[in-house]
Amino acid sequence: TRPKSGLTLGGEIYMNEERVTTDLYPFTQQVEVVSFVEQIDLFASDLTVWEHLEFHSKIKLHHLTQQKREARITSVLERLRLTEAKDAPLLFCSGGQKKRVSIAEEFLVLPRVLLLDEPTSGLDSTVAREVIETLYDMQSCNDPASPTSDLEACQPLNPIAQTSAVQTTIIFTIHQPSSYLWSLFRQVMFIGKGEVGYWGPAEQLPEHMAAIGRECPNYFNPAEYALDLLQEPDTLEKLVRAQEARDSQQLANGSGWLSLHVQQHQASRTSFTPLWTHTHVLREYWILASRQFVNRWRNRLGTRLNFVIVAVISSLMGWFYFGVGEASATNWQTRSAAVFFLMNYPLMKELFDCFMPLVQSGATLKREYQVKRLYRLGSYFMALTTGELPISLFFNWLFHTVAFFFMAFHPRDHLLELLELLLIATVCLLASMSCGYFFGCLTTDFELSLAIVTAALVPMMLLNPFLTAHMPGSIAWLRYFSIFNWGFRSYIYWAWDGIGDFVDKERVFEGPRNGAAVLASYGITDADPTEFHVFKPLGTLGEALLFLLMLTVVLRCVVFGRTYFRYVWDDNLKACLRLCGDGPDALEPGSIPKADPADALQRKRPTTESLPSACSSPLLDNSHTQDEPPSPRH
Numbered sequence: 053t054r055p056k057s058g059l060t061l062g063g064e065i066y067m068n069e070e071r072v073t074t075d076l077y078p079f080t081q082q083v084e085v086v087s088f089v090e091q092i093d094l095f096a097s098d099l100t101v102w103e104h105l106e107f108h109s110k111i112k113l114h115h116l117t118q119q120k121r122e123a124r125i126t127s128v129l130e131r132l133r134l135t136e137a138k139d140a141p142l143l144f145c146s147g148g149q150k151k152r153v154s155i156a157e158e159f160l161v162l163p164r165v166l167l168l169d170e171p172t173s174g175l176d177s178t179v180a181r182e183v184i185e186t187l188y189d190m191q192s193c194n195d196p197a198s199p200t201s202d203l204e205a206c207q208p209l210n211p212i213a214q215t216s217a218v219q220t221t222i223i224f225t226i227h228q229p230s231s232y233l234w235s236l237f238r239q240v241m242f243i244g245k246g247e248v249g250y251w252g253p254a255e256q257l258p259e260h261m262a263a264i265g266r267e268c269p270n271y272f273n274p275a276e277y278a279l280d281l282l283q284e285p286d287t288l289e290k291l292v293r294a295q296e297a298r299d300s301q302q303l304a305n306g307s308g309w310l311s312l313h314v315q316q317h318q319a320s321r322t323s324f325t326p327l328w329t330h331t332h333v334l335r336e337y338w339i340l341a342s343r344q345f346v347n348r349w350r351n352r353l354g355t356r357l358n359f360v361i362v363a364v365i366s367s368l369m370g371w372f373y374f375g376v377g378e379a380s381a382t383n384w385q386t387r388s389a390a391v392f393f394l395m396n397y398p399l400m401k402e403l404f405d406c407f408m409p410l411v412q413s414g415a416t417l418k419r420e421y422q423v424k425r426l427y428r429l430g431s432y433f434m435a436l437t438t439g440e441l442p443i444s445l446f447f448n449w450l451f452h453t454v455a456f457f458f459m460a461f462h463p464r465d466h467l468l469e470l471l472e473l474l475l476i477a478t479v480c481l482l483a484s485m486s487c488g489y490f491f492g493c494l495t496t497d498f499e500l501s502l503a504i505v506t507a508a509l510v511p512m513m514l515l516n517p518f519l520t521a522h523m524p525g526s527i528a529w530l531r532y533f534s535i536f537n538w539g540f541r542s543y544i545y546w547a548w549d550g551i552g553d554f555v556d557k558e559r560v561f562e563g564p565r566n567g568a569a570v571l572a573s574y575g576i577t578d579a580d581p582t583e584f585h586v587f588k589p590l591g592t593l594g595e596a597l598l599f600l601l602m603l604t605v606v607l608r609c610v611v612f613g614r615t616y617f618r619y620v621w622d623d624n625l626k627a628c629l630r631l632c633g634d635g636p637d638a639l640e641p642g643s644i645p646k647a648d649p650a651d652a653l654q655r656k657r658p659t660t661e662s663l664p665s666a667c668s669s670p671l672l673d674n675s676h677t678q679d680e681p682p683s684p685r686h
């Protein structure tokens with residue numbers, strides 16, 4: 053059910069006479085033999101075509117050597133006519149090339165069943181023809197021109213790989229196919245408002261329409277004519293009744309292509325052996341982290357423009373706060389303001405750098421994990437949170453190093469104080485990244501996420517001693533959950549701890565006279581850092597860093613839990629509770645009821661009145677020719 057559109061889908065899924073329980077889908081092992089190409093092609097756009105396929109080959113063909121994987125990629129690129137585009141970034145590929153790259157992903161390990169959702173949508177007639185032609189070219193992996201290792205790579209885990217031919221059933225939906233594309237189709241199914249108007253050989257469609265008195269005119273595309281008929285309620289009803297009568301007659305007489313299909317299906321079944329298995333979790337993490345690093349490195353805003361940003365911000369800080377590190381009666385407030393800016397800019401920048409990509413990559417994660425099950429979610433999460441860390445640390449340390457020497461903090465002990473500052477900056481960076489991941493995981497709606505993070509950042513920023521030294525007790529407890537509070541406490545302690553009197557004792561001065569007095573003005577004292585007395589031995593700096601690390605761990609655990617529930621359970625609490633309650637036995641094939649395919653065909657097909665339009669579904673199978681009956685494996 054889709055609440056926003058009001059669309060409700062119904063029906064049953066059978067594989068090898070076993071019903072796939074839809075409330076547990078896609079957690080049942082039957083669907084692991086099926087590959088799927090979505091209508092919208094979503095990629096990590098900073099990779100090239102070759103790098104993208106290499107990533108998939110490392111995930112799926114991890115048992116092969118690098119040389120054999122490269123040979124397999126080269127073979128698939130040649131068959132899909134992508135050799136010339138192998139070094140092109142996916143961002144600059146045409147629509148037809150992107151669709152063929154999506155198909156190439158699946159043919160690295162030749163699937164038993166390949167489903168494609170409108171592979172020609174958004175493409176002109178010439179490109180659409182090329183895409184469909186490549187599907188026919190890729191039906192068999194036992195091409196004499198292919199190397200022997202190609203066949204081994206196709207089905208490494210499936211016993212069918214030991215035979216002389218590897219079969220793939222290809223099913224796709226298409227709207228308004230051209231006359232040329234229609235001439236290629238073997239088996240087609242026309243659906244209107246959830247009802248099957250025709251299912252059978254493509255060349256018998258005109259005969260089926262003529263049987264209800266709607267003969268296809270001469271020189272007219274039968275597919276277009278049939279789609280027009282499906283829009284007429286009375287004609288659709290006639291087509292559905294005629295198809296049901298046709299199916300029943302063929303099954304009763306034991307003749308016709310449908311009867312032969314049922315007989316063959318009972319004698320031969322598709323193996324549920326997975327096409328491939330996941331590699332070791334550490335290797336999987338390294339593959340994902342490497343891709344994450346490359347994407348960030350090639351991102352213009354994340355690297356090249358970041359140099360410009362750091363240079364500009366550092367120059368402005370040097371201009372405004374040059375030499376402010378030397379404390380005096382006139383600049384102690386400016387010195388604290390410089391510390392606040394030194395803390396605030398990196399935290400804000402890294403929070404948004406982690407927040408926005410996580411929201412925008414939701415569709416890609418859904419495609420790669422929820423639909424294709426390429427990797428474990430835990431491996432992806434670890435790669436997401438650590439793959440970009442070296443680049444983030446580099447720019448963070450660069451900014452702090454430049455600012456340190458411009459502001460001239462602690463001029464007498466450069467190295468040790470700089471190392472302490474970089475340690476504080478690193479812990480604050482980790483906490484800020486975790487906070488960004490937290491806001492990014494709340495929803496996949498970018499505008500809503502932006503509204504949430506904007507509304508939350510303002511009070512979080514106010515909960516620090518520099519802006520609000522004294523706050524009501526009713527809200528004071530919230531500061532323990534603010535990274536800005538703990539970040540400022542650690543930075544300001546680093547800046548003022550150990551600073552002696554900077555005002556002459558003879559001089560009348562109402563403000564603080566030394567570093568300890570400045571810290572006390574912000575409510576920071578080593579004598580009693582917080583109300584939690586257990587943290588007293590750590591001191592102010594140790595306590596602040598500990599709380600930041602605790603927030604980092606807690607937030608990342610929450611983010612992983614939210615991500616797991618969204619992409620593993622699809623935010624379906626009912627399915628989650630059922631599977632957890634039933635245990636692993638819920639997924640055993642033997643626990644799924646079986647049904648006779650002939651009985652299933654004779655039952656009245658479920659109706660979904662809200663389906664908006666009709667579509668034709670060609671079924672391509674390399675196990676038969678156009679004059680032969682279809683393979684039992686669709």
